[in-house]
Structure formats: C-alpha cells, structure tokens
Amino acid sequence: MLVSAKEMLNKAKAGKYAVGQFNINNLEWTKAILLTAEELKSPVILGVSEGAGKYMCGYKTVVGMVNGMLESLKITVPVALHLDHGSYDGALACIEAGFSSVMFDGSHYPIEENVAKTTELIRIAGEKGISVEAEVGAIGGEEDGVIGGGEVADPEECKRIADLGVTMLAAGIGNIHGKYPANWAGLNFDVLAKIQELTGEMPLVLHGGTGIPADMIKRAISLGVSKINVNTECQLAFADATRKYIEAGKDLEGKGFDPRKLLAPGFEAIKATVKEKMELFGSVGKA
Ligand code: 13P
Numbered sequence: 325m326l327v328s329a330k331e332m333l334n335k336a337k338a339g340k341y342a343v344g345q346f347n348i349n350n351l352e353w354t355k356a357i358l359l360t361a362e363e364l365k366s367p368v369i370l371g372v373s374e375g376a377g378k379y380m381c382g383y384k385t386v387v388g389m390v391n392g393m394l395e396s397l398k399i400t401v402p403v404a405l406h407l408d409h410g411s412y413d414g415a416l417a418c419i420e421a422g423f424s425s426v427m428f429d430g431s432h433y434p435i436e437e438n439v440a441k442t443t444e445l446i447r448i449a450g451e452k453g454i455s456v457e458a459e460v461g462a463i464g465g466e467e468d469g470v471i472g473g474g475e476v477a478d479p480e481e482c483k484r485i486a487d488l489g490v491t492m493l494a495a496g497i498g499n500i501h502g503k504y505p506a507n508w509a510g511l512n513f514d515v516l517a518k519i520q521e522l523t524g525e526m527p528l529v530l531h532g533g534t535g536i537p538a539d540m541i542k543r544a545i546s547l548g549v550s551k552i553n554v555n556t557e558c559q560l561a562f563a564d565a566t567r568k569y570i571e572a573g574k575d576l577e578g579k580g581f582d583p584r585k586l587l588a589p590g591f592e593a594i595k596a597t598v599k600e601k602m603e604l605f606g607s608v609g610k611a
Contacts, residue, residue: 326424328455329404332367333527336550341606345369347555356594371408383421401611427457461496494529520548565593
C-alpha cells in the first residue's frame with residue numbers, strides 16, 4: 325500500500341539520512357526502482373512530473389500500475405507516489421487519482437500567492453493524509469520544458485511556507501535540474517544552514533540530485549536535507565546501456581529485438597544507479 329512521505333521523511337531527518345525520490349517514466353523504470361528499494365530495504369519515493377504523467381496515459385494509469393506492482397512484486401518497504409513540480413490543478417488531480425504525496429511548485433508565483441495556494445492544498449491533501457511538498461526559490465535548469473532561473477531561496481520566505489504546515493520543503497540553494505555546467509558554483513551551504521535553523525524539524529528537499537558530488541550530498545544531509553530528487557542520472561544510465569546493446573549488434577542476434585531483452589540492460593542500469601544513490605544517501609536498511 326502506498327504511504328504518505330511524512331513518516332519516512334521525519335525518520336530520515338531524525339536519523340540524518342535522506343530518502344531518494346526517483347522519477348519514473350514507464351513500467352521498466354518503476355519496476356527497477358521498486359525492486360532495488362525492496363532488495364536494499366530502503367524507503368523510496370516515486371516521482372512523477374506532469375509531463376511524465378501525461379506520457380504514461382494519466383495519473384490513474386500510474387496509480388494502477390504502481391499499486392499493481394506493490395502487490396505482485398510483494399513490496400514491503402514504504403513507498404510514496406509523489407507528484408513532482410505540480411501545478412495547483414495537477415496536485416488536485418493527483419490527490420483525486422490516488423497519489424500519496426504531491427508537490428505544489430508555487431515558486432514562480434509572488435510569495436503571497438504561493439502562500440495562499442499552498443495553504444489550500446495542505447487543507448485538501450491533509451483530509452486524505454497526503455503529504456505536501458512546497459517550493460521556495462525556483463530551481464534552475466530545465467525540467468519538462470519549464471526553465472527555472474537557479475535562484476537562492478530567501479530563508480525567511482522558507483520559514484513562512486514551512487509554518488503553513490507543509491510536510492517537506494524544497495528550497496533553491498544553487499541546485500539545478502539536469503547536468504551541472506563545468507563552471508557551476510556548487511551548493512550554497514550558508515543559505516541551507518540558515519533555512520535549517522529557521523525551519524527546525526522540517527525535512528528539506530534537494531532537487532537536481534544528478535551530478536552533485538558525494539561530499540556535497542553528505543554535507544547537505546548533515547544540514548537537514550532528508551529527501552533528494554534524482555531523475556536525469558537514471559535517464560543517462562538507461563540511454564547509455566541501451567546504446568551499448570544496440571551498438572554491439574545484440575538486437576540483431578537471435579531474438580535480441582524482443583523488447584524484454586532490448587530494454588533489459590537499461591533496466592539493470594537504472595537498478596545500479598538507484599542502488600548507488602541509496603547507499604550514498606544512507607537509506608539502505610532504514611525501511
Ligand atoms: P535531476 O534530473 O537533475 O536529477 O533532478 C531531478 C529533480 O529534481 C526532480 O524534481
């Protein structure tokens with residue numbers, strides 16, 4: 325059964341580790357992440373962007389697929405199904421469809437509007453025990469065609485949003501989605517420390533997990549980050565393994581064109597990436 329992200333993230337914050345949010349795109353992605361979490365006895369959050377939701381034929385299809393897998397794969401670790409960077413209407417649709425967690429990304433609205441919309445969603449989600457992630461300070465890079473400016477959040481605004489009763493809070497601290505440019509300045513730990521000081525027990529979320537060096541990840545966790553989002557890295561690993569399979573001509577050998585064979589190396593590559601991240605984040609054995 326899907327669970328809200330609240331308990332797993334509160335435990336992570338108290339235990340000084342982070343739970344990974346891995347974005348899903350299709351059946352192979354979902355199965356690879358769930359099996360890895362189960363093998364490593366790690367809690368996990370499946371992230372679904374609005375674009376990925378549309379690609380997978382809508383939120384109800386996603387809920388059906390994930391719930392079916394939890395049962396048929398006999399998954400016992402805590403799993404949250406979470407809308408990533410949702411709009412207000414997208415969050416309502418996911419709550420209705422059976423997601424256990426939603427993110428409302430109001431970071432591009434003026435703070436008053438972000439506060440008003442976040443407050444309303446907390447009320448609606450709260451009635452169903454669904455966790456809510458809010459965002460302050462747009463996270464840079466491009467995700468699903470939405471380009472953010474890579475702001476650094478204002479800690480006072482973070483406190484204001486945190487005090488509304490959100491479950492977890494994403495704050496821009498110089499992180500960006502996708503690959504980091506060679507001249508990237510790194511995470512702003514001074515701002516992260518200030519946000520943590522003002523928001524106390526609130527689990528903080530680090531987006532753009534792809535390509536952040538291990539030492540920065542560890543430092544971010546020590547400063548209150550309890551959820552780390554990873555998307556691009558699984559995509560790169562999947563594409564790389566699939567390319568190698570085809571370049572080696574394996575799809576032309578025997579029944580190598582069978583999708584169950586063709587997609588197997590990419591599936592294994594996602595598993596390996598998720599395992600590496602769970603080990604780095606410290607969530608192994610925490611389920
Ligand atoms: P990356 O694609 O950079 O890993 O970012 C993922 C993310 O933050 C999803 O919200």
